[in-house]
Amino acid sequence: MIGVHNTATNWDQFLITLEAGVYISLFIGLLVGLLLLWFERRLDRRSEQRQYEREVITFQERLRFVFNQPYSTNLAEIIESPPPVNAVGELIAYSPVELWRHHLPKQQQFFKAINEFQQSYSNFTAVANNLLASAHIIRNYNHQLVLQRDFTSAVPATEQEVACDGSNRRRSCGVADTRSKPTPQADPAQAGAM
Numbered sequence: 001m002i003g004v005h006n007t008a009t010n011w012d013q014f015l016i017t018l019e020a021g022v023y024i025s026l027f028i029g030l031l032v033g034l035l036l037l038w039f040e041r042r043l044d045r046r047s048e049q050r051q052y053e054r055e056v057i058t059f060q061e062r063l064r065f066v067f068n069q070p071y072s073t074n075l076a077e078i079i080e081s082p083p084p085v086n087a088v089g090e091l092i093a094y095s096p097v098e099l100w101r102h103h104l105p106k107q108q109q110f111f112k113a114i115n116e117f118q119q120s121y122s123n124f125t126a127v128a129n130n131l132l133a134s135a136h137i138i139r140n141y142n143h144q145l146v147l148q149r150d151f152t153s154a155v156p157a158t159e160q161e162v163a164c165d166g167s168n169r170r171r172s173c174g175v176a177d178t179r180s181k182p183t184p185q186a187d188p189a190q191a192g193a194m
Helices: 007-067 083-093 097-103 105-153 174-180 188-193
Strands: none
Touching: 007 083, 007 097, 007 105, 083 105, 097 105
């Protein structure tokens, strides 16, 4: 045995080197795996960020389109919010604004404006609903006053019995109205709208 004096020592050395190689390989593999995972997540975040930016740009273009539509205000519809405002409210309601706000810190001023719009829109809707309910109560009250005044001032018809209510007043009460010569009354539907 020339050149090999102690075979047990060489075998031990081989096992130690093999064991160290396994540990080093595991460590390097784990390190490379973590590095790849970090790099992949970073790319995913950038891709997600770009997607959110595209969605916000599309959302802003839709808002511009809605606001560029011609609209004229009709005083009879003043209680209702204008169609462009309703369209913007629907756009915001069906868009993931909070998700965009979380992922797009550069657009915070835009999202602050959207938040202010949402608050103003909900306040306006609540006030409009209250006004609409109050207007309905007032119209009903005025309608009852007009009907009460018509019945107390009308002379009963002798030839034809007439049932008068708000829906058939013009059609079936013509006989009673022409015989009794009541004072002219405003139409309740038009009086309530003013």
